[in-house]
Amino acid sequence: MAYDKIIVPDTGEKISFTDGKMNVPDNPILLFIEGDGIGYDIMTASKRIWDAAVKKAYSGKREISWMEVYSGEKAAGLYDGDYMPEETFEAFREFYVGIKGPLTTPVGGGFRSLNVTLRKVLDLYSCIRPVRWFKGVPSPLREPQDVDVVIFRENTEDIYAGIEFEAGTPENEKFAKFLREEMGATGFFEGAGLGVKPISPFGSKRLIRAAIEYAIERGRSSVTLVHKGNIQKFTEGAFQRWGYELAKEEFPEQTISWEEVAEKHDGKVPEGKILIQDTIADIMFQKMLLRPREHDVIATTNLNGDYLSDALAAEVGGVGIAPGANIGDEIALFEATHGTAPKYTNKDMVNPGSLLFSGVMMLEHLGWFEAADLITKAYEMTIDQKFVTYDFARQMDDATKVATSEFATKIIENMDNV
Ligand code: NAP
Numbered sequence: 001m002a003y004d005k006i007i008v009p010d011t012g013e014k015i016s017f018t019d020g021k022m023n024v025p026d027n028p029i030l031l032f033i034e035g036d037g038i039g040y041d042i043m044t045a046s047k048r049i050w051d052a053a054v055k056k057a058y059s060g061k062r063e064i065s066w067m068e069v070y071s072g073e074k075a076a077g078l079y080d081g082d083y084m085p086e087e088t089f090e091a092f093r094e095f096y097v098g099i100k101g102p103l104t105t106p107v108g109g110g111f112r113s114l115n116v117t118l119r120k121v122l123d124l125y126s127c128i129r130p131v132r133w134f135k136g137v138p139s140p141l142r143e144p145q146d147v148d149v150v151i152f153r154e155n156t157e158d159i160y161a162g163i164e165f166e167a168g169t170p171e172n173e174k175f176a177k178f179l180r181e182e183m184g185a186t187g188f189f190e191g192a193g194l195g196v197k198p199i200s201p202f203g204s205k206r207l208i209r210a211a212i213e214y215a216i217e218r219g220r221s222s223v224t225l226v227h228k229g230n231i232q233k234f235t236e237g238a239f240q241r242w243g244y245e246l247a248k249e250e251f252p253e254q255t256i257s258w259e260e261v262a263e264k265h266d267g268k269v270p271e272g273k274i275l276i277q278d279t280i281a282d283i284m285f286q287k288m289l290l291r292p293r294e295h296d297v298i299a300t301t302n303l304n305g306d307y308l309s310d311a312l313a314a315e316v317g318g319v320g321i322a323p324g325a326n327i328g329d330e331i332a333l334f335e336a337t338h339g340t341a342p343k344y345t346n347k348d349m350v351n352p353g354s355l356l357f358s359g360v361m362m363l364e365h366l367g368w369f370e371a372a373d374l375i376t377k378a379y380e381m382t383i384d385q386k387f388v389t390y391d392f393a394r395q396m397d398d399a400t401k402v403a404t405s406e407f408a409t410k411i412i413e414n415m416d417n418v
Helices: 039-057 073-078 086-095 114-121 170-182 201-217 236-250 258-264 281-290 302-315 353-366 369-384 404-414
Strands: 016-018 021-023 029-033 065-068 097-100 126-132 148-154 222-227 255-257 274-280 297-300 323-327 332-336
Touching: 029 039, 029 086, 039 353, 039 369, 039 404, 086 097, 097 353, 114 332, 126 201, 126 302, 126 353, 148 201, 148 302, 201 222, 201 236, 201 274, 201 297, 222 236, 222 281, 222 302, 236 255, 236 274, 255 258, 258 274, 274 281, 281 302, 297 302, 323 353, 332 353, 353 369, 369 404
Parallel strands: 029 065, 029 097, 097 332, 148 297, 222 274, 222 297, 255 274
Antiparallel strands: 016 021, 126 148, 126 323, 323 332
C-alpha cells in the first residue's frame, strides 16, 4: 500500500502468515515508533544493540530493515496535529511486527491514551510481561533469583472497556434508575459514579489459550489463573471457570488441573504436564513476595494484570527495566513499559533496559533466540561489571554511572566476551 509520510525501506521483506503460522524472512521489515520524551535516547541505543546482536549471532546472514511509523508528538508534528495517524495502523496490518517507545498521553481535551488506542484498534488482546531477575540488578527481595514469571494480562475487556457514567449526568441517573427499579440492585449510594465490567468467554479464553500455548512452547511448568472470583463471581469468577474449561477441552494431553493432581496423583504433577492452578488476586501479591518460585506463567484479567505487572517489576529492578508486548492473533507490538519521563528528555541518561528487553522478546517472537540470548548475556556481563545508568547507580555500591549511549556501547563490546 502507498503511504503518505511513512517510507518503506528499499531492502527487506515482509513477514507473512500461512495457515496462522508466521513466516520470517532473513531480512524482515520491522516497524518502530520512536516514542516521546526519552523515546529518542532509548530507541537509538537499543536499535544499535539489536542490530549488533543480529549481525554477530548470524554472521551477517540476517538483518533487520527498520521502518519508522509515527504516533504521539512526532506524529502530531508530521500529520498536522494528528497524534495517531490512520496509516500507522495500516502499516501494522501490512507488516505485523514492531516496537514502540513510550508515548505521552495528552491530559484533558478528551484524549484517549494512545497506548490503549493502539491495543484496541489492532485488537492486541494479550499484554505479555516477563518478569525475571538479572544478576547484579538491585532488588528489594532477599532471593530475587526465584522470580521468573510471565504475566498474560487480558488487554481489551474489564473496566478498561470505558463503560462509565459520571455522577450527576442524565445517563448516570437513567442507568441508576434501571439498576434499582428493573434489576433490583440496591447496593450503591445515591449519586454514585457507575462503571460496567464486561468479561466474556471469548475474551477470557483467547487470552488463557495464548498463555497455555506459550507455556507449552517455552517448556514452562504451570499456568496460574489470577482472579477476584470470591467477590466478583460472574466476571472474575467466570474467568477462572472458563480457564479450567478451556484447558480441559483444548489441551487435555498437555495440561492437568490442581484438583486432578490432588485427587489422582497424590499431589505430584505428572512428568510432562503443565499444571493449571488459580489464586485470588490479593493473595497473589503476597505469594509473589514470599514464594515466587511457585508460579511460572500467569493469566489474568485486565485490572489485576495492570497492578500485578508493575508490582512484580519492582521486585526485580522496576519499570526502567521491565519489558512488555501486546500481541493479537497476528500483529505483535513490543513496548517499553514505563512512560516518557519528560524531565530526562534528550539527556542521554536513562536506562534503556525496558525497551531493550522488549526487543529481546521481539527477537524471540521471530524465533531468533541466538541474538536474544547474546543480548541477555552481554547485558548481564555489563551489569556485573557495574556499568549502569543513573537509576541503578543510585541503588548500587561502587557502580560506574554511564550515559544511555555508553551503556549501549558497553553491551555491544561485551558481546565479544560472552
Ligand atoms: P514515567 O514516564 O514512567 O516516569 C516516572 C519515573 O520513572 C521517572 O521520573 C523515573 O524515575 C522513572 N523512569 C521511567 N523510565 C525510566 C528509564 N527508562 N530509566 C530510568 N528511570 C525511569 O511516568 P510518568 O512521569 O507518570 O509519566 C510521564 C508520561 O508518560 C505521561 O504523559 C504518561 O501518560 C506517559 N506514559 C506512557 C506510557 C507508555 O507509553 N507505555 C506508560 C506510562 C506513562 P526518577 O524520577 O526516580 O528518576
